[in-house]
Amino acid sequence: MSAALDTPAALAPIAYWRLVLLLALATLAMAAVSLAIGYARLDLWAALADWLAGRQTLPALVLAELRLPRAVLGALVGFSLGMAGAAMQGLLRNPLAEPGILGISSAAAFGAVVVFYSGFAGAFALALPLGGIAGAMLAVLLLYGFIGRGAGTMTLILAGVAINSFAGAMTSLALNLAPNPYAALEIVFWLMGSLADRSLVHVWLVLPLMLLGWALLLSCAPALDGLTLGEDTARSLGFDLTWLRARLIGGAALSVGSAVAVTGAIGFVGLVVPHLLRPLIGHRPGRLLLVSGFGGAILTLAADTALRLLPIRPELKLGVVTALIGAPFLFSLIHRLRQEA
Amino acid sequence: MLIEAKDIAVALGGKPVLRGIDLTLRTGELVGLIGPNGAGKTTLLRVIANLLPHAGAVLYDREPAKAIGHKALARRIAFLAQGGAVHWQMRAEAVVALGRLPHRRPLGEMTAADQDAIARAMLATDAASFRDRTLDSLSGGERMRVLLARALAVEAEMLLADEPLAGLDPRHQLEAMTLLRRVAASGAGVVVVLHDLTLAGRFCDRLVLLDQGRILADGPPDAVLGDDHLSQAFGISVARGRRDGEDFVLPWHSLNDKETAR
Numbered sequence: 102m103s104a105a106l107d108t109p110a111a112l113a114p115i116a117y118w119r120l121v122l123l124l125a126l127a128t129l130a131m132a133a134v135s136l137a138i139g140y141a142r143l144d145l146w147a148a149l150a151d152w153l154a155g156r157q158t159l160p161a162l163v164l165a166e167l168r169l170p171r172a173v174l175g176a177l178v179g180f181s182l183g184m185a186g187a188a189m190q191g192l193l194r195n196p197l198a199e200p201g202i203l204g205i206s207s208a209a210a211f212g213a214v215v216v217f218y219s220g221f222a223g224a225f226a227l228a229l230p231l232g233g234i235a236g237a238m239l240a241v242l243l244l245y246g247f248i249g250r251g252a253g254t255m256t257l258i259l260a261g262v263a264i265n266s267f268a269g270a271m272t273s274l275a276l277n278l279a280p281n282p283y284a285a286l287e288i289v290f291w292l293m294g295s296l297a298d299r300s301l302v303h304v305w306l307v308l309p310l311m312l313l314g315w316a317l318l319l320s321c322a323p324a325l326d327g328l329t330l331g332e333d334t335a336r337s338l339g340f341d342l343t344w345l346r347a348r349l350i351g352g353a354a355l356s357v358g359s360a361v362a363v364t365g366a367i368g369f370v371g372l373v374v375p376h377l378l379r380p381l382i383g384h385r386p387g388r389l390l391l392v393s394g395f396g397g398a399i400l401t402l403a404a405d406t407a408l409r410l411l412p413i414r415p416e417l418k419l420g421v422v423t424a425l426i427g428a429p430f431l432f433s434l435i436h437r438l439r440q441e442a
Numbered sequence: 443m444l445i446e447a448k449d450i451a452v453a454l455g456g457k458p459v460l461r462g463i464d465l466t467l468r469t470g471e472l473v474g475l476i477g478p479n480g481a482g483k484t485t486l487l488r489v490i491a492n493l494l495p496h497a498g499a500v501l502y503d504r505e506p507a508k509a510i511g512h513k514a515l516a517r518r519i520a521f522l523a524q525g526g527a528v529h530w531q532m533r534a535e536a537v538v539a540l541g542r543l544p545h546r547r548p549l550g551e552m553t554a555a556d557q558d559a560i561a562r563a564m565l566a567t568d569a570a571s572f573r574d575r576t577l578d579s580l581s582g583g584e585r586m587r588v589l590l591a592r593a594l595a596v597e598a599e600m601l602l603a604d605e606p607l608a609g610l611d612p613r614h615q616l617e618a619m620t621l622l623r624r625v626a627a628s629g630a631g632v633v634v635v636l637h638d639l640t641l642a643g644r645f646c647d648r649l650v651l652l653d654q655g656r657i658l659a660d661g662p663p664d665a666v667l668g669d670d671h672l673s674q675a676f677g678i679s680v681a682r683g684r685r686d687g688e689d690f691v692l693p694w695h696s697l698n699d700k701e702t703a704r
Contacts, residue, residue, distance in 0.1 A: 194530075323543055326540055326543065327540060329528060330523065330589075330592070331529070333488065334521060334523050337516060337523075338540065339512045339514075339517070339544040341512055379530075383532055383533055384576070
């Protein structure tokens with residue numbers, strides 16, 4: 102019987118892990134490109150040698166203080182956004198679910214802005230990511246309360262619009278009450294989302310929180326597969342949905358919240374990447390998580406590298422670039438979903 | 443496996459849906475759950491599958507679900523939901539493979555036993571020929587067979603199926619009922635929600651007739667499909683006949699409708 106029905110390639114775990122490995126290697130390659138490209142010419146090997154030897158030369162400083170944090174944060178933030186997008190889509194069973202569209206990113210930004218203002222950011226370093234995570238958590242809880250189980254596309258988008266505009270209004274309120282115009286300007290630029298001028302301190306700050314978030318999301322992979330057939334079937338397959346939602350909400354808030362807190366809001370990565378990769382893993386929501394993580398890292402690094410190559414000064418903000426790519430993509434996706442419906 | 447439901451009551455949105463239900467289910471038996479729309483068939487099936495909070499007790503081999511645990515119960519009871527929503531366009535075989543999730547260890551991949559169970563289930567439902575097609579490319583009937591194969595792939599002691607015949611053409615309806623009877627004959631228990639009284643009477647070992655949240659009749663098809671039961675629950679009269687030594691019923695008149703009740 103099993104001879105008549107041999108294992109086809111798309112089900113085979115080997116093909117899946119091969120794809121994961123390929124994307125991981127591509128992420129490394131893209132990070133290397135990001136390291137190599139910048140405004141000043143840099144002899145990468147010499148800089149690396151100096152840095153590792155502890156010599157405080159200019160190339161070593163450029164590498165350690167400018168290039169490396171930018172590349173690493175790009176990979177981490179992109180990974181978080183890609184994986185969180187795939188996870189939200191799996192939970193809500195809707196391809197339009199994405200941290201940016203659903204308002205999770207803007208709520209995280211609002212959380213971070215509150216921390217900026219209150220002065221907590223100066224008091225202890227973790228305050229900023231924690232503020233972002235709190236904002237993200239609030240948004241996901243609100244979202245889930247709004248739409249409950251099995252949301253239609255329309256409800257989902259409307260809930261996102263509501264959360265986005267509320268978080269936007271609160272952020273504007275904070276800007277409105279800003280003590281001086283320069284502080285307001287600084288926040289506006291930060292909100293646009295950028296990887297420029299971050300340091301390795303930021304990396305160490307968010308890395309543990311992101312890792313925890315990723316682990317939580319990845320632990321949901323089999324349950325997300327089960328959810329393909331609806332909530333009753335998933336529960337009948339032995340998954341505790343309350344616990345599943347808690348892990349997904351917590352994981353998305355941890356990863357997206359800390360990403361937004363250090364880089365500002367970078368939208369659409371979680372929408373574009375899962376959509377492009379879904380056919381490659383046979384539309385299985387569980388397998389989409391890891392793959393989308395790497396895909397998100399690649400896209401974010403590529404966009405950040407591209408904007409440094411563009412002859413536009415001042416440098417475009419990464420969030421602006423991803424929105425310019427992502428928004429038309431969203432239009433086309435909605436158009437297609439309408440045709441299918 | 444022996445499932446005993448005792449004094450089950452369920453209210454949804456403040457409205458009582460089930461009241462005072464006592465029901466015993468055994469393996470090796472094909473039980474048809476029948477009743478008019480809104481009688482509480484789906485609700486009762488979900489209660490038995492441990493998917494719905496309820497008053498009263500459901501015991502699985504004299505143990506409550508809590509004592510058995512989610513995962514262990516999922517290996518023993520397979521549930522086929524009504525409507526058959528599939529949210530992502532996975533291949534048919536990948537959908538069937540979801541039935542093996544309760545058997546999977548954390549981080550474990552599929553074993554040869556899993557592959558065999560998937561293959562058996564797809565052959566049984568005649569779904570093997572489109573295993574590589576995505577669900578959106580299948581007809582309603584093909585889709586239903588894939589979903590039925592998904593439930594069979596669990597290889598549970600008890601299969602609870604909510605309207606598995608919906609959308610099937612007559613041949614596949616007959617084949618699906620034959621298959622369910624074979625599943626019961628192989629030792630598993632099957633509870634199936636049906637709207638077709640003719641098929642219910644012909645294939646099931648036992649029928650449970652629900653009406654307004656209560657069990658109106660429970661027993662062999664001949665006893666349950668009596669005129670008084672059917673007129674009370676469905677408001678219909680039936681034509682009766684005999685073929686191959688078996689009695690059958692055919693819904694004939696609506697008792698509300700002057701046109702057909704002439």
